[in-house]
Amino acid sequence: MKIDAHQHFWQYNPVRDSWIDNSMSVLMRDFLPSELKEEMDNNGIDGCITVQADQSEEETNFLLQLAQSNSFIKGVVGWIDLRAANAEDRLAHFATNEKLKGLRHIVQAEPDEHFMLQNDFKRGISFLSKYRLTYDILIFPKHLGTALELVKQFPEQPFVIDHLAKPQIKEQVFSPWKEQIQALAKAPNVFCKVSGLVTEANWHNWKMEDIRPYLDIAFEAFGTDRLMFGSDWPVCKLAGNYTTTCVLMEEYLKDFSEVDKAKFWGINAAKFYTLN
Structure with a gap:
């Protein structure tokens, strides 16, 4: 089974979705399951994780x-306020739904670079394993040191780094992102999503050659057992389309074994998110 481990749905609201600025006008509309299903069918993708x-x-x-109403959506990475005094009660409430697989917080937007090490946030993280929930880490490279400290404090908690932590592909900057990704990969409870890379490159004229070195670093660090494909649809439309993201990885993986391809395209996501 091929799994898209990272995509989004929304009914566009200009106030709530103010992060979508004028340069992202292509995203200023609704994106719902029927449209994604067509994209997935066209690219041989069987199921998805919506984030x-x-x-x-x-x-x-x-x-x-x-x-609940679209069987191809295999799991949900949702949000509750992990810092709240009643965080465990809210986790217990949502965890009764078997489609909830994990949680995420938009840490990249927090003014405190060490947000993930705040005591109330860590308290919330400490409850996740009880409910068999994963945690998606959404950060910029500047947060990688904090992420490393967090995952060390919770060695039994499954974590996944979204979008390779958004390396500076457009500027072709590698350090210290490379060294910190390598350090994170040493923690066996950390997976990584190969997603959102085209939007970190030059939106209008990126090439495989711009992205390949970052993929090389990720695959060398995490191997083929802890990396998973994500389209980041519809955000990927800023720099291409759904097919673009698939073709990018098909080209990169063309010389990999069929076993390793199967891990990347679905087995790893199914393992991480405990998909049925």
Whole structure:
């Protein structure tokens, strides 16, 4: 089974979705399951993990409802306030839905670069394993040191780094991102999503040669057992389309074994998110 481990749905709201600025006008509309299903069918993708784009319980309920009515949505990465005093109660409430596989917080937007090491946030993280929930780490390269400290403090908690932590592909900057990704990869409880890379490159004229060195670093660090494909649809439309993201990885993996390809395209995501 081929799994897209990272994509989003939304009903566009210009106030709530103010992160979509004028340079991203292509995203200023609704993106819902019927449109994604057509893209997935065209590219031989069987199922997906849908990931929160808004920090509200309403968002989590919205995604769970979509998963309930669309069987190709295999799991949801939602949001609750992990810092809240009642965080465990909210986890217990949402975890009754088997489609909830994990949680995410938009850490990249937090003014405190060490947000993930705040005591109330770590308290929330400490509850996740009880409910068999994963955690998606959404960060910029400047947060990698903090991420490394977090995963060390929770060695039994499954973590996944979204978008390779958004390396500076457009500027072709490698350090210290490379060294910190290599350090994170030494933690066996950390996986990584190969997703969102085209939007970190030059949107209008990126080439495989721009992205390949970053893929080389990721595959060398994590191997083929802890990397998974994500389209980052519809955000990928800023620098291409759904097919673009698939072709990029098909080209990169062309000389890999069929076993390793199968791991990357689905087995690893199914393992990480405990898909049925």
